[in-house]
Amino acid sequence: MQQHRDGRRDGTSRAVRLEAFGGPEALVLRDVPEPQAGEGQIRVRVTAAGLNPMDWVMTADAGTAARFGLSLPAGFGTDYAGVVDQVGTGASGYATGDRVFGAALSRAVADHVVVDADGDIATGVAHHTPDGVDDRTAATLSIAGSTAAAALDVLGLGPDDTVLIGAAGGGVGVFAVQMARIAGARVIGTGSPSSAEHLRGLGAEPVAYGEGLAERVRALGVGPVTAALDLHGTDTVRVARELGVPDGRICTIAGQVDGVPAANGADAAPGTLDHIARLVAEGRLRVPVAAVYPVEDIRAAVELQAARHVRGKVVIDLLPRP
Missing domain, CATH: 3.90.180.10 (Medium-chain alcohol dehydrogenases, catalytic domain)
Structure with missing residues (x-):
């Protein structure tokens, strides 16, 4: 042999x-x-x-x-x-x-x-x-792209939306931020102070996570936040509620909160990954x-x-x- x-x-x-x-x-x-x-x-x-x-x-x-x-x-x-x-x-x-x-x-x-x-x-x-x-x-x-797409489908974002995305620079976040921007939404992305340039490069307006997040979001002067996506746990859910976002326009992928929809990659619509791959091929989405x-x-x-x-x-x- x-x-x-x-x-x-x-x-x-x-x-x-x-x-x-x-x-x-x-x-x-x-x-x-x-x-x-x-x-x-x-x-x-x-x-x-x-x-x-x-x-x-x-x-x-x-x-x-x-x-x-x-x-x-x-x-x-x-x-x-x-x-x-x-x-x-x-x-x-x-x-x-x-x-x-x-x-x-x-x-x-x-x-x-x-x-x-x-x-x-x-x-x-x-x-x-x-x-x-x-x-x-x-x-x-596959996993990150379909998860981001399923969560964004829950939110139904459009050009009139400003969405807060928690953990925006992570594996799912890089898809969620860019796909929300493609949908026309304004994106506020949470991360560490050192990740600010990374988030800007994806198309998000960066804001540091942690205590006082709601105040920092308000200080951006972006107007009302209309939707939120929590990609890490439930902290972004709490802040979104504080900012007046209704539960039906908040989504989680890693935590569960009563009244707040959750999503995972298995919920993605048929054809989602082929669409994401085409966006990458066209240069409209980068990983x-x-x-x-x-x-x-x-x-x-x-x-x-x-x-x-x-x-x-x-x-x-x-x-x-x-």
Whole structure:
């Protein structure tokens, strides 16, 4: 059996695994049997995987993992991009060599993922990557993009709106700010003082989070705030209410407040990700990639992402080995 320069043998594939639930220290890079596309499936040679907070949250302990249908040994990561290298019998719409991006729940950080040609996040899903969108960028779109879109659909923003977005510079925030601006809304984005230029670059008017936020928003002189999106917890909800925003025009993604709608990526309308990818290809939406790590440095990448101070997205490179 032929052995590759990196020590792998033919018939094996690298994958980040958890053999015990926990933090970044539990992540290991293993050689596993190379998966094969079955009936109605495609196999993707992954070139890049984007990280999201949900990746490490849902694998932190057995109870949380069970709510997502995960058991040990488990994979890691959900967003991916790459090239179709195997098409199973009955799988239509894809051909070998097609560039794709998508989501494969807790198994994306691997050399190969197998997804249903007509699937969802649980079975894995793929979308064609438009020309003009590189794989690193495509690997950031699925979870954050669909979550931002679903939340903004709740708010129904238009040119007459001023929206307050909490944690505007994070992974979901970079999409939410720009998509709100595309809808014509004025955006006030909360973040640390050091993130002000980053937020301005996205199209938001920056304001420091923390005690006194409502007063700082009023001091901007932007007029009434008509909608709010809380991307971190519930602090922005409290401030939005203080500013007179009705509960029906507030949305959360990471916390729950009685009377306030919540949204997640599963709520996104059909065609959302294809639309977002086209916006990127047209140059109307950009995704700041804060850091890129080789898969061998997965623990360091997750530690950075889990610290919640990243301005943009963290991406894992999974380049083909000779």
